[in-house]
Amino acid sequence: MLDKRVAELLNEQINKEFYSAYLYLDFAVFYEELGLDGFQNWYEIQAQEERDHALLFLKYLQNNGGKVKLGAIAMPDKELKDKMDPLQFALEHERYVTSLINDIYEAAYNVKDFRTMQFLDWFVKEQGEEEKNAEDMIKKMDLFGDDAKSLYMLNSEMLGRVYTAPSLVLD
Numbered sequence: 001m002l003d004k005r006v007a008e009l010l011n012e013q014i015n016k017e018f019y020s021a022y023l024y025l026d027f028a029v030f031y032e033e034l035g036l037d038g039f040q041n042w043y044e045i046q047a048q049e050e051r052d053h054a055l056l057f058l059k060y061l062q063n064n065g066g067k068v069k070l071g072a073i074a075m076p077d078k079e080l081k082d083k084m085d086p087l088q089f090a091l092e093h094e095r096y097v098t099s100l101i102n103d104i105y106e107a108a109y110n111v112k113d114f115r116t117m118q119f120l121d122w123f124v125k126e127q128g129e130e131e132k133n134a135e136d137m138i139k140k141m142d143l144f145g146d147d148a149k150s151l152y153m154l155n156s157e158m159l160g161r162v163y164t165a166p167s168l169v170l171d
């Protein structure tokens, strides 16, 4: 049986992950308008991954007797003007998500909920990767974004990203 606070935080995380998907879809729309189809592709796939994350939290709650209550997903609220903007907002957002995962981890730790801690281990690692990806994209845009030819190549690199299902599977 899940602790009440831990269950609440896990349920809230479903919404946060769906919001992440919505936010990244908004970034993809912005890049489509700019004609940067590689960055569009990268964020469309990122949105799919966030949806996967949401469903993992949902499934974990269901598998462990927690109450799933779905709430409204907030409107993406970032003002996007420049091709660098989504990248910086993404890093800021991933750091925030890391803090949310850490908060759930701490709540689970406080009640010796080792099962939830083990479930969250995957997300702790994932957040490390997501923050690194976001940082790398900012660095590359900073280095190459102002040169048309380099930007074309960077966009082509982003176009090569393909969706892969999460390595964490819950029955």
Ligand code: FEO
Pocket (backbone or CB within 6 Å): 017, 020, 049, 050, 053, 094, 097, 130
């Ligand atoms: Fe689900 Fe980007 O963290």
